[in-house]
Amino acid sequence: MATEEAQRSYNPQIIEKRAQEFWEARKTYQMSQKNREDGPRYSFLDGPPYCSGRIHLGTAWNKIIKDTYLRYKTMAGCNVRRQAGWDAHGLPIEHKVEGLLGLKSKKEIETKIGIENFVEKCREFAIENQGIMTQQFKMLGVWMDWDQPYITFDPKYMESCWWTLKRAHEKDLLVQDLRVITWCPRCETALALAEIDYEDKEDPSIYVKFSLKEVQPGLSENTYILVWTTTPWTLPANMAICVHPDYDYAYVKVGEETYLLAEAMVDSIFGELEYEIIRVVKGSQIEGLEYQHPLSQEIPVQNDFKHVILPGEHVTLTEGTGCVHTAPGHGPDDFEIGKAYGLPIFCPVDEAGLFKEEAGKYHGQFVKDADPYIITDLDTHGLLFKEGTIKHRYGFCWRCKTPIIYLATEQWFLKITQIKNQLLSELDKVEWVPSWAGESRFRNWVENARDWTISRQRYWGIPIPIWTCSDCDEITVVGSLEELVQLSQEKLEGDVLHRPYVDQVKIPCHCGGQMQRTPDVLDVWIDSGVAGWAALYYPKEQKLFEEWYPYDFITEGHDQTRGWFYSQLGCGMIALDSVPYRKVLMHGFTLDEEGKKMSKSLGNVVEPDEVVAKYGADVLRFYxxxxxxxxxxxxxxxxxxxxxxxxxxxxxxxxxxxxxxxxxxxxxxxxxxxxxxxxxxxxxxxxxxxxxxxxxxxxxxxxxxxxxxxxxxxxxxxxxxxxxxxxxxxxxxxxxxxxxxxxxxxxxxxxxxxxxxxxxxxxxxxxxxxxxxxxxxxxxxxxxxxxxxxxxxxxxxxRDQKLEADMNVARDIIEACARARDSARYKLRWPVQEIVIVSEDQGILEASQNLEDVLLEQANTKKITPSQEFQDLKIRVLPNMKTLGPRLREDVPRVAAKLSEVDGHELMEKMDAEGIFVVKLDDVNVELRPDDVVLETELPDNVTNSEFPGGNVFVDTQITPEILSEAMSRELVRRIQDMRKDLDLEVEAHIQVNVDCSAEFQGLVKPFLEYISHEVRATEILFQAQDGDYHKKWKIEDHELTVGIKHSV
RNA sequence: GGGCCCGUGGCUCAGGCGGUAGAGCGCACGGCUGAUAACCGUGAGGUCCUGGGUUCGAAUCCCAGCGGGCCCA
Structure with missing residues (x-):
């Protein structure tokens, strides 16, 4: 046999296993790469999936897109670089490992198990998942360099990252600063903007009365500035209140008390009360007024500070009171104001989100838990004007889902704001698919970019390569292991680049002191941001870099706008003054059937494995x-x-x-x-x-x-x-x-x-x-x-586009024939004498001639007649009563009778030629004009028709003896085929047939015996009574017969 | 408050450089029977979110609004 045995039915489980084993055994992937060694280079960079667990549908989609495109590129002749990548550091893994080890805080990590063991566990965890996920990707048929992937904890990779930081330092873009940043109190670390998820959250919404210190002329003693906040726990750190200098502010008397707030907000706040506006001033006029901190009894330290009203351009009137509570230790805007006016950056909250000793009464409480106590205390002092709750968008730590807080801390930053214009002009050089992904969405993100907080107070990550001297404040940024060895003058062995080992390396300072590493690790987004050259181990290795950098293509989901697209752009500009990619496909997210995010808590997660088990990887991929x-x-x-x-x-x-x-x-x-x-x-x-x-x-x-x-x-x-x-x-x-x-x-x-x-x-x-x-x-x-x-x-x-177009016409015609037959209940199996194809479109008529053989067979007809009109159409002529009635009166019936005998074709010809048609009655000739008649077309008997785009088909359904004879033969063939199948005969098997039927039926099928034999593979057909072989009774139309068959030997 | 995307039969989606609205699923009816645990055809079903504008002509281009999603503030 020429072809090998194959499965009778499509069984993806078997064929996919077989294909994958074949590729594995024959090293087909490696061959496909080798095959294109001399082809034009096409470099691709795999956005590294995070190795924290099994892949989900979105990850599968991502890799399938990559695989499909790269397989195509390879077949098209390109020498494609397709190294797999893995993102292995960072908080998510630390969390999982903490969970596995039953650890609850940083303190427990350091004291119960120690950083060394913890980091080792994190590494093991990442490697294990890398293995699992690799298997899952292979199961999807994804071809990449699985054997030589880049992984972010590889020391060679980390060195490239260090080099990048060193470049930042050289360009003066790496700075340490006290700033208010987003902070996760659970993970006890700084978070970058990219690490924050926004979700709806219910928070307190309170209006607080801040008592003015000096009594204003003409006002009562009880005058308060009214302030709105949703974070009561930040009130202990209040240092000022901001008002917009250009807005109007009103003193409003309600009962015995007077409130100061933006005039525009008065109605929304006091609407239901009786109030009186007693004075309106500009914001600028109330600047400098002093007030009493509302919790100074609880927080004695607050008595040492002076609290005043300050101008703030950031104040809006969309919500609140127009008087904005300002805590420089807890908000970025507040921080800027504080710096501008020399306020103390008072931040009585520690890294775990607990109030410090300065917070007086609240010392030791978790900030969020303190909200109700603070509200109660305010109420006790009579300083709570209104209390409620609000549902609003709030930021959460992207991994542990703890609500973030703002804290003033010392952190390391990349000064992105300083190179923003370069980033913007660089991103225009990239080809985006779709174009708006770059031109609008990504551009918008970059335009709003702030300086990037890159330090994390954690363990499993690339250590920040910054050594500082405690004596002289000198800092050194180390760009490679070799450099570290040189500077430290130590012999360094083992996994020296990771914590805790790297923490022990000291560098002698020229001042005579000792430089010590800053204990932080890097934001994981830096890890992947440097992938472009770190995956090529640049600058340690040059050749790969020269061959493959920058990358022709990357593709990731739209979440990576703020993630990898951005981190690569930022790192690329810092390290190499260029964006590392040329073309980006930004793909979507996978959602459930209702369009909701797939999440474990909703129970709507579809695992790729599940789909593959049911339908196979090919179906999933294609889908x-x-x-x-x-x-x-x-x-x-x-x-x-x-x-x-x-x-x-x-x-x-x-x-x-x-x-x-x-x-x-x-x-x-x-x-x-x-x-x-x-x-x-x-x-x-x-x-x-x-x-x-x-x-x-x-x-x-x-x-x-x-x-x-x-x-x-x-x-x-x-x-x-x-x-x-x-x-x-x-x-x-x-x-x-x-x-x-x-x-x-x-x-x-x-x-x-x-x-x-x-x-x-x-x-x-x-x-x-x-x-x-x-x-x-x-x-x-x-x-x-x-x-x-x-x-x-x-x-x-x-290619023959004319032929393709003609075939479309033929298919339309055949469909129309089937419709026509169907409406006349004329079986497809029965042939017809003729079909007439009518169209005014010469192209259609030509097509039907060009494809006549196809039409004859598929329409099951003896003859095809293309025509511009259907000649056999009868045209009936009816009198138009509207015109003839009044004119002919009692003659109308006689005219009508005559007209019914008239051939419409003849009448039309006459009218065309002479304008009139004369009806001769016995006593009078009646002249008819076109208006006087109504024409109706009528199909002749035994003709059925149907329209198709551009024309009409007319099918002659008259059953002649020849047609009947062939029809019966076909019917007989079908019965015999049915019986062959019953016997489960091989396709090529020959049979003997015996038909026991009337002489009439025999007469009908006799002319087609050769045809029948051919169709059913009969060696002989007999007409006689049945013997003991397999036989069956049939009824074809009115003919009853018994058919017997047996396998001929 | 800002940016972006989406809105087309019951469902899932094509189309989208302007020219008579398409498919699959589902539903109804029919057909086929050596590709057969298949397959094929026919039918019903649409204010292409709404309102304006440009145009001879708009699902398509522009503006505004409504609804949904994502991102940011």
């Missing part, structure tokens, strides 16, 4: 690339996955159809010369179609419009290949021996399938490999050993 535009969010939908599975089933069936028949006939695609093979028009058509599809797919893949590539292929496989071409060649495959006509069909089907598996290989690598291994390679053994080693080719010369 994810098909479901919508890649840059939009994808609502995962099981029904649609099932639908894609159906398409794979059909492709599989076509393959089985091809391999079954080609196998039976021992078909050899290379054996036959041109004289032995006859191609029909449909062969040329499908050959052209497949090239058109190749062109579309190429264009779509290049543009990263992956949904269009998958849709083109799906459409081709279902509509053109399965539903049309296979249907057209059915009859030809049934011919025996090496008939040229059959070989033409085989040859064409074979090359078409070969093209299909080539085009689909990047999208669905497993099924394509399977078909290639079982159908293509056995017949063309000189071909490369894997479909993935083929070249990507499009052959323009095989």
């Amino acid at each position: 994810l690339l098909w479901a919508n535009k890649p840059w939009e969010d994808l609502k995962f939908n099981w029904d649609e996955v099932k639908n894609i599975n159906k398409m794979f089933n059909i492709l599989w069936n076509v393959f089985i159809f091809a391999s079954t028949y080609m196998g039976l006939d021992n078909f050899q695609p290379t054996k036959y010369g041109a004289e032995n093979v006859k191609f029909r028009v449909e062969d040329r058509w499908i050959t052209s179609r497949v090239q058109s599809v190749a062109q579309e797919v190429t264009k779509s893949l290049e543009a990263l419009h992956l949904h269009q590539a998958t849709r083109s292929l799906q459409d081709f496989i279902l509509e053109d290949l399965s539903r049309w071409y296979v249907r057209l060649i059915r009859g030809r495959t049934w011919i025996e021996k090496d008939d040229p006509d059959k070989l033409g069909a085989y040859q064409t089907l074979y090359t078409t399938l070969k093209s299909v598996v080539t085009l689909m290989a990047p999208l669905s690598p497993h099924i394509c490999e399977e078909i290639y291994q079982h159908l293509i390679r056995p017949l063309e053994t000189y071909l490369p050993e894997s479909v993935h080693l083929l070249d990507w080719e499009v052959d323009e010369t095989l």
